[in-house]
Amino acid sequence: VEKRELLYEGKTKQVFATDNQNFRIFAFKDEATAFNGLKKGKISGKGVINNKISSILMRVLEREGVPTHFVKEISDREQIVKAVSIMPIEVLVRNVAAGTLSKRLGLPEGAKLSSTVYEYCYKNNDLGDPLINTSHVVALGLATEEELKLMLKIAGKINDVLSACLKKINVDLIDFKLEFGKTIDGTIIVADEITPDTCRFWDSVTRSKLDIDRFRKDLGGVEEAYNEIFNRLQSL
Numbered sequence: 001v002e003k004r005e006l007l008y009e010g011k012t013k014q015v016f017a018t019d020n021q022n023f024r025i026f027a028f029k030d031e032a033t034a035f036n037g038l039k040k041g042k043i044s045g046k047g048v049i050n051n052k053i054s055s056i057l058m059r060v061l062e063r064e065g066v067p068t069h070f071v072k073e074i075s076d077r078e079q080i081v082k083a084v085s086i087m088p089i090e091v092l093v094r095n096v097a098a099g100t101l102s103k104r105l106g107l108p109e110g111a112k113l114s115s116t117v118y119e120y121c122y123k124n125n126d127l128g129d130p131l132i133n134t135s136h137v138v139a140l141g142l143a144t145e146e147e148l149k150l151m152l153k154i155a156g157k158i159n160d161v162l163s164a165c166l167k168k169i170n171v172d173l174i175d176f177k178l179e180f181g182k183t184i185d186g187t188i189i190v191a192d193e194i195t196p197d198t199c200r201f202w203d204s205v206t207r208s209k210l211d212i213d214r215f216r217k218d219l220g221g222v223e224e225a226y227n228e229i230f231n232r233l234q235s236l
């Protein structure tokens with residue numbers, strides 16, 4: 001597969017075309033953003049680490065039968081992925097109260113949820129990715145009810161697989177965000193990335209944050225946290 005033109009420049013990644021219409025190349029950047037792009041910065045080495053972390057986690061999912069876009073790492077910052085059209089919905093999965101859930105519902109950060117919470121956001125930067133429900137998804141034609149059901153089922157499986165995998169390295173999966181894409185033949189698969197940019201990871205023992213919240217909240221030790229997750233994953 002040969003790299004061709006830049007198709008899309010995102011906040012944290014570039015997407016390139018290749019000489020094969022079924023494949024694209026992701027290049028992970030060191031740029032970090034928070035609060036819908038209001039806060040910007042750089043986390044030195046993040047692109048390299050996130051490329052590795054997402055590759056490891058996508059491989060874990062594939063091994064457990066979850067269809068993903070991941071194909072192959074090709075350099076420090078780059079990976080080949082399957083070409084998809086991204087569904088305009090983010091699926092959020094939450095095991096413990098944190099972030100916007102805590103804020104919206106007045107739950108203390110770290111409060112255990114007695115069952116998993118699933119949320120949808122409409123992917124629209126101008127609107128700040130608003131929270132929507134099933135009837136919005138269907139009424140706006142963002143996905144069919146069947147597609148949404150499938151995405152939810154995959155999200156639940158991912159939560160089970162990743163929570164168990166991370167538990168082995170003393171990391172609690174607090175919450176995470178998923179994106180889905182449709183391949184050329186119409187199959188729905190997991191797309192984008194699964195990294196400390198898109199998940200909340202807490203040390204199981206100390207409850208210390210090992211993710212982008214360190215950047216959002218100016219807690220320091222951001223690079224160290226990303227490296228810590230990568231090092232622990234490598235020991236698996």
Ligand code: TMP
Nearest residue numbers: 098099100101175176177197198199200
């Ligand atoms: P939140 O508490 O800010 O709504 O985020 C919930 C989880 O989803 C958290 O792990 C961060 C992740 N997330 C993203 O990666 N990108 C997003 O645009 C949003 C809204 C959440």
